[in-house]
Amino acid sequence: MSKRVIAKVISQEEISPRHFKMVIDAPEVAKEAKIGQFIHLKWVAKLNEHDPLLRRPISLNEIDQEAGTITIIYRAIGRGTQLLATLKAGDQVDLMGPIGMGFSIPEDTNKFVVVGGGMGIAPLYPVVKKLVELNKEVTVLIGAENKGQLLNLADYEEMDVELKASTVDGSYGYQGFVTEFLDDTLIDADYIYTCGPEVMMEVVQNWVIANDIKGEASLEERMGCGTGACLSCVCKIKVRNESGWDYKKTCIQGPVFPLNEVIFDD
Amino acid sequence: MTKPNLAVDLNGLKLQNPVTTASGTFGFGPEYRNYVDLNRLGGVMVKGTTLNPKLGNPTPRIAETPAGMLNAIGLQNPGVDHFLARILPLIKDYNFKTIVNISGNTVEDYAKLANKLNVEGVDALEINISCPNVKKGGLAFGTQPEMAASVVEAVRAETDMSLITKLSPNVADITSIARAVEEAGTDVISLINTLLGMKIDIHNQEPILANKMGGLSGPAIKPVAVRMVYQVAQAVEVPLIGMGGISNADDAIEFLLAGASAISVGTANFVNPEVTMEILDGIEEYLVEKGYEDINEIVGKAIK
Numbered sequence: 001m002s003k004r005v006i007a008k009v010i011s012q013e014e015i016s017p018r019h020f021k022m023v024i025d026a027p028e029v030a031k032e033a034k035i036g037q038f039i040h041l042k043w044v045a046k047l048n049e050h051d052p053l054l055r056r057p058i059s060l061n062e063i064d065q066e067a068g069t070i071t072i073i074y075r076a077i078g079r080g081t082q083l084l085a086t087l088k089a090g091d092q093v094d095l096m097g098p099i100g101m102g103f104s105i106p107e108d109t110n111k112f113v114v115v116g117g118g119m120g121i122a123p124l125y126p127v128v129k130k131l132v133e134l135n136k137e138v139t140v141l142i143g144a145e146n147k148g149q150l151l152n153l154a155d156y157e158e159m160d161v162e163l164k165a166s167t168v169d170g171s172y173g174y175q176g177f178v179t180e181f182l183d184d185t186l187i188d189a190d191y192i193y194t195c196g197p198e199v200m201m202e203v204v205q206n207w208v209i210a211n212d213i214k215g216e217a218s219l220e221e222r223m224g225c226g227t228g229a230c231l232s233c234v235c236k237i238k239v240r241n242e243s244g245w246d247y248k249k250t251c252i253q254g255p256v257f258p259l260n261e262v263i264f265d266d
Numbered sequence: 267m268t269k270p271n272l273a274v275d276l277n278g279l280k281l282q283n284p285v286t287t288a289s290g291t292f293g294f295g296p297e298y299r300n301y302v303d304l305n306r307l308g309g310v311m312v313k314g315t316t317l318n319p320k321l322g323n324p325t326p327r328i329a330e331t332p333a334g335m336l337n338a339i340g341l342q343n344p345g346v347d348h349f350l351a352r353i354l355p356l357i358k359d360y361n362f363k364t365i366v367n368i369s370g371n372t373v374e375d376y377a378k379l380a381n382k383l384n385v386e387g388v389d390a391l392e393i394n395i396s397c398p399n400v401k402k403g404g405l406a407f408g409t410q411p412e413m414a415a416s417v418v419e420a421v422r423a424e425t426d427m428s429l430i431t432k433l434s435p436n437v438a439d440i441t442s443i444a445r446a447v448e449e450a451g452t453d454v455i456s457l458i459n460t461l462l463g464m465k466i467d468i469h470n471q472e473p474i475l476a477n478k479m480g481g482l483s484g485p486a487i488k489p490v491a492v493r494m495v496y497q498v499a500q501a502v503e504v505p506l507i508g509m510g511g512i513s514n515a516d517d518a519i520e521f522l523l524a525g526a527s528a529i530s531v532g533t534a535n536f537v538n539p540e541v542t543m544e545i546l547d548g549i550e551e552y553l554v555e556k557g558y559e560d561i562n563e564i565v566g567k568a569i570k
């Protein structure tokens with residue numbers, strides 16, 4: 001059950017220009033959190049309480065139930081995230097969470113492929129960790145602008161996974177887009193998880209459909225309430241009705257949806 | 267010290283306290299059950315309901331603005347039949363008054379909605395007159411006194427239930443609309459709905475909302491709302507429910523002093539899901555601190 005808590009920042013560091021990693025002391029949230037869920041976050045205002053106004057939905061990059069902490073990685077690009085980036089150890093954040101339907105891991109499935117692009121790499125790390133714990137075969141495909149933005153790269157390098165990375169500027173791995181790895185006939189998968197820019201996920205979706213496998217995608221939308229009330233964050237999902245689709249709430253019905261059922265056209 | 271009375275009587279609609287939630291910001295109520303003791307709310311104005319299900323507008327539907335936000339949801343809702351069959355049974359036993367916000371494209375739509383909603387468990391209707399009238403070229407019902415009155419009259423003819431008419435601020439003279447809907451038989455007036463606005467992305471060079479325009483809400487609109495409540499309170503006899511940017515107890519008290527008998531909390535629910543409880547406690551503290559025994563003593567106190 002999600003709740004609202006005022007929690008303390010344990011640490012915050014800029015891991016790459018404009019990319020921040022924040023560890024938050026939130027035992028109640030860590031205890032309940034599942035892979036693929038997110039928190040809806042606001043700085044505790046000292047001044048200018050009303051501006052920027054809204055919370056920011058940010059995926060969980062690590063859930064440490066023993067330590068009672070959660071970790072987020074985000075890019076400080078707008079006014080809200082830039083304010084979050086000014087927080088230091090000991091400062092407080094106001095968070096709602098954990099929210100959403102996370103990733104599921106199907107039983108009797110062995111070969112998993114994870115495809116992450118840019119900030120979309122962040123929510124995938126807990127999935128990979130879980131799969132490794134379960135002794136699954138995991139191929140991790142990640143792509144970003146440059147080496148610094150290949151989130152969790154050092155973690156993946158130390159894990160028992162097949163790792164392929166790409167960068168647009170060629171500063172690490174293959175120079176190009178992560179989706180180009182999918183053309184590699186050596187990539188063999190029973191199930192796929194993806195998160196990243198819509199254009200990337202659409203390529204992954206086409207590949208999944210062409211190869212007749214299933215998977216899940218974690219989506220991002222502009223969000224208001226985070227409770228399912230305001231209907232701001234809806235996304236188009238295929239359903240069996242006259243029009244063939246319906247709007248689903250990314251916050252509480254997602255952010256993870258079956259990859260084959262997502263309609264990428266907005 | 268005895269607790270001050272918080273109950274208010276809105277022309278027959280009795281609320282256990284003046285704190286309600288604005289339509290479209292609180293779902294049907296249960297969306298907030300993890301955060302709020304729903305039984306402590308005075309009333310819940312449920313998501314705007316139409317005769318048929320509506321998919322609403324494409325995304326983006328929301329844009330943040332200075333101390334506020336724009337929305338263009340487009341009345342996405344499951345339709346009145348679904349509401350009656352599936353949702354009303356889940357909420358009718360709570361202590362809050364269930365107030366159904368209704369929207370239509372014709373006067374007949376509103377009348378049909380009122381007829382269908384004339385059932386046990388629905389405590390009042392809130393008539394949203396900010397919708398476009400398709401028979402009058404899409405001009406909103408709430409922009410002309412005669413059109414606004416025609417909607418209220420049509421609904422009044424279908425039901426004896428308490429009627430709340432929600433006024434749009436996007437008009438030249440809100441008091442003339444208020445007088446027209448009072449004359450037409452509304453029991454209560456709620457105000458204000460959102461202010462029409464726009465935000466443009468300077469890099470893409472186009473409006474951010476897919477619908478281009480949207481309704482501005484949040485703290486940014488509060489002074490406009492307080493002014494309109496203050497004006498309408500002096501123009502009509504019916505009680506008012508004030509809303510528009512209420513984010514804390516101080517804001518709520520401002521509306522009460524301006525002449526509202528109850529208040530609605532909207533956008534602030536997104537910012538702090540527990541805010542309604544904090545407002546309720548804060549109003550009570552204010553009354554105790556100032557030595558009032560009854561909340562009704564401060565209604566309209568700022569009007570000289």
